[in-house]
Amino acid sequence: MGTLYLVATPIGNLEDITLRAVHVLESVPLVAAEDTRHTQKLLTHFGLRTPMISLHAHNEGRQLESILQRLARHDMALVSDAGTPALSDPGVRLVSAAVAKGYPVVPIPGPSAVLAAVVASGLPTNQFTFLGFLPRRKGELERLLREAGAERRTFVFWLPPSAPARWWWRGRSPKSTKNFCVGRRRPSWSISRRLHPVAS
Structure with a gap:
């Protein structure tokens, strides 16, 4: 069983990211990102090559079961374009489903x-x-x-x-x-x- 990490990302200044957030994004096998193009710039800035999948408002319903199956096998990070994910951003359904299935959900505090x-x-x-x-x-x-x-x-x-x-x-x-x-x-x-x- 994997852990779902909710990783807060910068809201305008890349230096606002925490050391723990960088460590998690580096160590997880997969990142679910609101916009992979935005997140790719963040990962590139910190020299990270973690694979990503897209999870946004228009595909969360379709992606949910597939992501939960991945989460059953390994850890995963969830990020939004900016700030704390699942707060006026995609990811609420994923977090709710993960909690319902008993998967650990760990917030990585940061910019809000x-x-x-x-x-x-x-x-x-x-x-x-x-x-x-x-x-x-x-x-x-x-x-x-x-x-x-x-x-x-x-x-x-x-x-x-x-x-x-x-x-x-x-x-x-x-x-x-x-x-x-x-x-x-x-x-x-x-x-x-x-x-x-x-x-x-």
Whole structure:
């Protein structure tokens, strides 16, 4: 029985990777990557030649059984394009299935876009809720923001990649946005996506 390692990868600066993450990526027989092209740049930078398979939002259902069969025989690492895998990224179904089958699942801590957004926002950090990507439909968006705005804790969410910077703010008063931490992940020249936290 193999172990599934959830390896956090840099969110914009390759030097953010941990020594343990590099060691795991070097030692496992296989890496399941959200985008093998992105991950190949990371592996090449650190001189690693670990084989990869693709696991993304559009093929996770098809790949799941095959990956579980491999995991039954040997260890495997799961990575996303940037940050901690299975958090607003592919891999949730794989992790759930691995846990259900009794396979060891070991997180390898490291960069987290969510935590980076929270600590750099200037908002209270003792309690916060991560909402992921906001809905694009206006009615759903307004309802979600209205409910969140009534709470005292901090809310963190991502803008859809193509949304204008202030798209989420439509119809919101400055008072009602005091507890929102907005993040946008954009393509960068490096292997990952940069996070631009904005305290509203």
